[in-house]
Amino acid sequence: MASLVSHPDEVRVVSKRFGKGATNIDRYLELDGYKAVQKSLGMQPDAIIAEVKNSGLRGRGGAGFSTGMKWSFVPKQSAQPKYVLCNGDESEPGTCKDRLIFEHDPHAVIEGVMIAAIAVGSHTGYIYIRGEYRYLSIIMQKAIKDAYAKGFLGKNIFGSGYDLDIYWHGGAGAYEVGEESALMESLEGKRGIPRIRPPFPAVVGLWGGPTVINNAETLAAVPPIMLGGAEWFAGLGTPKNGGTRLFCLAGNLNKPGVYELPMGYNLKKMIYDVGGGIPDGRELKAVVPGGSSTPVLTIDEIDVAMDFDSVAKTGSMLGSGGVVVLDDSNCIVKFALRTMKFYRHESCGWCIPCREGTDWLEKTLKRFHSGGGVMKDIDNIYYLSENMLGKTFCPLGDAAAMPTMAFVKKFRQEFEDHLEGKPCPFERTGKIEHLPVYA
């Protein structure tokens, strides 16, 4: 069980029941549980969607798309059943927040799925949890069972005449399955190969039916919005970036942990105040602001409001909330290599730019870090990444390319310091296998 932290600047919306025993359904009910869904049942679906739209809630899975807008794309009439699918595949390196929601407040996710279903006219929801999170799937299965036992799920929920079933589903280890169309393939019992878009899942999704796919944190934010109102939620954040967000502070920090902070919270403050600064008298070197897919920020770029639009202005992304902090003892080339090793491992292999690009980049970076690099490799790394960008079948290719380009662009000197047989200037163990230089 992951430990909890706190900081006075936190605003607890999604995490307000953490540590309060809310996995127990009666306790959840005492803490305002299942009130938002009852309220929603008395509303017109369009009014629910409008409320979520006006709240400025944007997807916490990474892309930051307006949640209300996404729901509004689901056709009102559909010959096929409609579905809601909660994405709990959480595998973006640096990200460990959905885990806490499932662990401490599973009913909030269920309630979020319920409200989404009512809003789009769906009668079936799935909560997909990554296979490694076995203890969380046990918690979720019990929560769902308890909700059925109370009559909150099943036929005629809360006496409203509305039927709604929610099921749990489990993965078995695959980052790519977090990508929404691969997620649907996985739920249908297949390899997680993404689907071509359009059509988008909101129109043609699970088994051909219109499907809303949202991240677990996004859905857990919906009940508070329905109870507190769009205006309140929007006011917590910055314009067009409503609410709060679970930031996962990780890496070289004195007080790493998952903190719920208002959208737009200053990154520098997040590192030095909330995260307690850099340990062992070291200096900050760089920050990956939103999971491994997001371009790195240098120390000159960290005076930034952590909302989707402000971080986008720096050329990076707010991403999935994983803030990974590097101190000055770390080698950027090695960091880039480890990042690429991950994408090479996770590439589903369906399209050539990603399958070959990640493999080639990992090999080049590996040789480079081992002192076997030549000057033109630096440009090659950049050029290869640039040529993956926008040319892959799903965004995983971009997720591998974008951070790599930023590493080269912003830390070129460090790449040059590795050139032509020089040992890595940062190596602590002196144990890297040295590879020959190929001209």
Add this chain to the structure above:
Amino acid sequence: MRFSEEFERRFAEMLGHYPTRRSVLVPMLLYAQDEIGSLTDEVITELAQRLELTDLEVRNVISYYSLLTTKPRGKYNVQVCTNIACMLVGGEELLEHCKKKLGVKNKGTTPDGMFTLEEVECIGACSWAPAIQVNYDFHENLTVDKMDQVLDQYSKKGTV
């Protein structure tokens, strides 16, 4: 091919959750593997028949997911994360330490069948790094010393 009652109950229940039979495949493969130890030919054929799939279709799915395996692992699968957040605070050192201590390479199993060691990608414990999972249990904020304690605990647990 016999599975536990628990497995059969879950299998029957989950079939009712989806419009197509094969949807239960991924979670049920994992549950089957947990019981049998690995996805043997027998398990594959059994599940393929039950879900009206070919063996090949099932194998295709197995090869995609990193938790699924057709080769038996040790009693305790020690999965050490070396991804970025863990790497920054000693994940690689932990992996090296485990290799030495257990005397195995990545994905190797100790001769007594007690431990398999595996380098894994992010397990969602980045804020409590460096972290490992032994089977499904998380161990977080580790040091080399704590790692030794964890391994010793499993060693003891496994020999009784």
